[in-house]
Amino acid sequence: MKKKISTMLVVVMMAVTILQLFIYESVVRAAANDNLFAYNSGFELTPDYTGWGKGAVSGAAVTIQGGVVRSEAKAAKIVFDGSDKTLEIDRFSAVEGGTAYYYELWLKTDNITTSGHKPQITLMGYNGNTFKRVIQSTVETSPNQDWTKYEGTIVMNTDENKVRLLIRRAAGGGGITGTLYADDVVLAKKPDSLTITPNYRQFSIGNSSDLSVLPVSAQYGSMSIEVTPAVKWAVSTGAAYVLNNQLYFTGSSSGGTVTLQTLYMGTSAIATIDYVQDNEPPTAPNNLRAEQIGISKVKLSWDAASDNIMVTGYDVYMNNILTASVTGNVYAPEGLTPNSSYVFKVIAKDGAGLLSGPSQTLTVTTKSDVSSAAASINTNDVVKQASKRMLGYNHDWYQSQIAIMEDNPASLNIKTEYTNLLQNFGLPMPLNRMAGSDSQVFRWQQAVGNLAQRTPQSTWGEPAAVYRFGPAEWLHSVLAVDPNAEFVWNFNMMMDTPEDHADAVEYLTGAGGGVNPNGGIDWAQRRIDAGIVAPVNVAVWELGNELDFAKYKDKFGPDGVEAYIEACRETILEVRNLIPNAKIAVLAKTSPWSDYNDNVVWREWHQAILEELGDDIDYITFHPYYLGYPISKMEQYLDAIRDDIVQITGSDRIKVFLSEHAVWPEELPGKTWKESWYQTHALKGVLGTAQFLNRMFQREEIASATYHSFSSGPWGLVYKSPDTGQLYLTGMADLMKLLNESLGSEVVRVTLTGESTEVGNQYASLTVNAMKTATGINLVIVNREPELKRQIHFSGLNSYTAVKETILTGDSLDSYNTGTSQEIQVDTSELTGNAPFATYLMPAKSVVVLTLDTITPPAP
Incomplete structure (x- = not known):
């Protein structure tokens, strides 16, 4: 099969935490040529050393700094002070035994002097944590060298499944002084071979030739992956040279032959080029057509012309003016005037x-x-209460501490910068869940008390360490911002026992002071000693996270619903022994859109749970990630869960808790997936989440929702800026604040008609939610169209008048906040007049909240 790299992640990782993706990228990512060190390969992430380690005696001699770098903002630095000791920085990665890997990194030295060992690159093989051998140790650095690339190939033994790369100077032979810098590290599976298609071409004399016309694929067993943008070209023989991926012929006017070599991940291939004279023009392009017609842009295509040697491009004329020259047979002009005519022609x-x-x-x-469009508002048809629990957040044990905890590794304090930022912004935090797959590997008991009382743990294969961000720190970080916050506790069903779950309930909600219903450690007192005096307001007790995934097959997994049901029974018993009215949430299948879950099989999981535990639970959890798949598709799954609840239990008492939801970022052309993350909190992602929440407010069975996630992965509301080192808020914070402010008391029914409004339409881009307030109605309107405004005609609101308008928008769908720019804007205007509300011109690419007050009749 032949696949492009950019397509590989979408289905497999839809609901897995980003941290898990990083640690297991060599297993999960099917694109075999991915850099195994892609996560922080350039030492850019905060905190420093993320994904890396350093030797026990390295101390302050090994740092991550920004003064001397090869690319981007940071690089590793090792300062040798004249002593004879081992200084190093290292990295582990999972590999396949018996497989060849290519490595590449860049080193720079300043004034290195040594009578013993020089700085070196060392690669070691491991089986698990057991050292097997030194695979390669290179000693090639010069005393003063600019950035120099070191590369090579290693072959793992069949009993090795980890490789360790060290950049170091080992003790022995005398002191060493000077400085070593390292940057841009690559470790990747070496291709079996490269294929250039075609590997022979003719080019015309007289012009440079674009080498992108020679597609290159890397073969890994039966898989072929296109790698054209990443290859390097060089002239092997012939009168020519390569510059910026262009081949320049310098031979005679009669022509000649050039042999090219392409290189990728330590593997090469050859192509032959003949330069010839050409006197025959191309044929004319045929079948010029408009593939897409928009408001300010169109997409044109045409049948390719032919030539005796090669067509190199096309000139496109608009209204008889040369507008563009393109290499392919597609052209998409932008900036056109709406409702206007244009005449095009093309010449090859x-x-x-x-x-x-x-x-x-x-x-x-x-x-x-x-x-x-038309919107009918039935103020007498109440859908449900307008609950603040619809606007909750997920948090993360591992990555949250980057934004939340003080940088001092000996501190358990929350950054005042963090609490001040959120308090000053006025962000409500109504419902807070400790989210994701972290919850099934994190041992909360090991992160309670002072640092001396905590024990190291490893959640995703990283070196074991004491977690500074534990339950108390999470609670403090939320309650300092919103004292009225509620919480969701997600039990670790993989590693903790039912008795451990009872201890968690005691820790969060117990009275302490000797009242210890479970015996043993007085966990509630531990919470009180940490400064959380009042019992925690836990709204939901959630029994595990995504346990139907295959990685949990040792205990649950895709076929483990019966084992899960039994584990739930035991935990529910322990919880309700302490809190009789505790609200319990259990999980539905995680990714029904995956290939292995058709419309019948995926439902069997929650159907079995409803049949066995229907009387004992309050919520079914579901994790929709949308717009990669349309929101309408997510609603089909919700329809099925809702219908199964009623059919099996005989009532609609059990509700649905969306304990994770977010826009899934697609990998953009020409960008890595990580470089595409900004889409989740760019205006495009903000509007996607706003549309999703508007629809969820209109669904009676949806009781709660926690957005994934607050300060980690691609989706955060708060990040630490790599430019300033300061915290900043993304457009998602603007949205969630606006939606909290728009909350009324009751959601009322809205019926929309018009283009791209239907509930089941996968291209729906306009939604309206309506809520009663003490003085009238609040309308939340979302228009995801980048250019199309919507003239919405309202019915049912004649007794109300618009008094306030708040608009969230940006210059484009790609607008997003950074540490140095605020591209998502929120503006509020007071409206005058007392006319009955009947119509509204909804701007493009915007969320609008309209405040409507009841019209006061004039005094008699």
């Missing part, structure tokens, strides 16, 4: 500069930038 050209005749002309008329 070849490498000798010869031109074809023109294609036929094509007239295209752009669309209008306003479309009508």
Whole structure:
């Protein structure tokens, strides 16, 4: 099979935490040529050393700094002070035994002097944590060298499943002085071979030739992956040179032959080029057509022209003016005027500069930038209470501490910068869940008390360490911002016992002071001693997270619903012995959109739970990640869960808790997945989540929702800026604050009609939610269209008038906040007049909250 790298993550990782992706990237990512050290390969992430370790005696001699770098903002630095000791920074990664790997890194030295060992690169093989051998040790650094690339190939033994890369100077032979810098580390599976298709071409004399016309694929067993953008070209023989991926022929005017070599991950292939004279122009392009017609842009395509050697491009004319030159047979002009006509034609050209005749002309008329819709508001049809629990957040044991905890590794204090930022912004934190797969590997008992009382633990294969961010720190970080916050506790069903779960209940809600219903450690007193005096307001007790995934097959897994049900019974008994009215949530299948879950099989999991535990539970949890799949598809799964609840239990008492939800970031063309993350909190992602929440407010069975996630992965509301080192808020914080402020008392029914409004329409882009307030109605309107405004005609609101308008928007769908810019804007305007509310022109790419007050009749 042949796949592009960018398609590999979408289904497999849909609901797995980003930290887990990082640690297990060599297993989970099917693209075999991915850099196993891609996570922080350039030492850019905060905190420093993320993904890396350093020797026990390295101390302050090994740092991550920004003064001397090869690329981006940071690099590793080792300062040798004249002593004879081992100074090192290292990295482990999972590998496959019996497989070849390519490594590459860049080193720079300043004034290295030594009478013993020089700085070196060492690669070691391991089986688990057991050292097997030194695979390779390279000693090649010079005393003063600029950034120099070191590369090579290693072959793992069949009994090795980890590789350790060390950048170090080992003790022995005398002192050493000077400085070593390291940056841009690569470790990747070496391809079996490279294929250039075609590996022979003719080019015309007289112009440079774009080598991207020679696609290169890397073969890994039966899999072929296109790697063209990443390869390097060099001339092996012939009169030519390569510059910026262009081949320049310097031979005679009669032509000649050039042999090219391409290199990728330590593997090479050869292509042959003949340069010839050309006097024959291309044929004219045919079938010029408009594939897409928008408001300010169109997408044109045409049938490719032919040439005796090669067509190198096309000139596109708009209204008889040369507008663009393109290499392919597609052109998409932007910035056109709405509802206007344009005439296009296309001319082909070849490498000798010869031109074809023109294609036929094509007239295209752009669309209008306003479309009508109708919204019927039935204020007598109450859907449900407008609960603040719909606007909750997920947190993360591992990564939250980056933004939340003081940088001092000996401190258990929350950053005042963090609490001040959120308090000053006024962000409510109504419902807070400790989220994700972290919850099934994190041992909360080992992160309670002072640092001396805590024991090291490793959650995702990283070196074991004491967690500074434990239950008390999480509670403090939330309650300092919102004293009225509620919480969701997710039990570790993989590693903890039912008795451990009872201890967690006691820790969070117990009275302490000798009242210890479980015996043993007085866990409630531990909470009180940590400064959380009042019992914690736990709204939901959640029994595990995504336990149907195959990685949990030792205990649960895809076929483990019966084992899960039994574990739930035991835990529910322990919880309700302490809190008789505790609200319990159990999980539905995690990713029903995956290939192995058709519309029948995936439902069997929650159907079995409802049949066995229907009387004992309060919520079914579900994790929709949307817009990669449309929101309408997520609603189909919710329909099935809702219908099964009623059919099996005979009532709608059990509700649905969306304990994770977010926009899933697609991998953009020409970018890595990580470089595409910003989409989740760019305006595009903000509008996607706003539309999703609008729809969830209109669904009676949805009781709660916690957005994934507050300060980690691609989705955060708060991040630490790599530019300033300061915390900043993303557009998701603006959205959640706005939606909290818009909350009324009751959600009332909204019926929408018009283009892209239907509930089941996968392209729906306009939603409206309506809530009663003490003085009238609040409307939340979301329009995801980048250019199309919506003239919405309202019915049912004649007794109300609009008094306030708040608009969240940005310059484009790609607008997003950083530590140095605030591109998501929220503006509020007071409206005048007393006219009955009947119509509203909804701007493009915006969330709007309209405050409507009841019209006061004039005094008689």
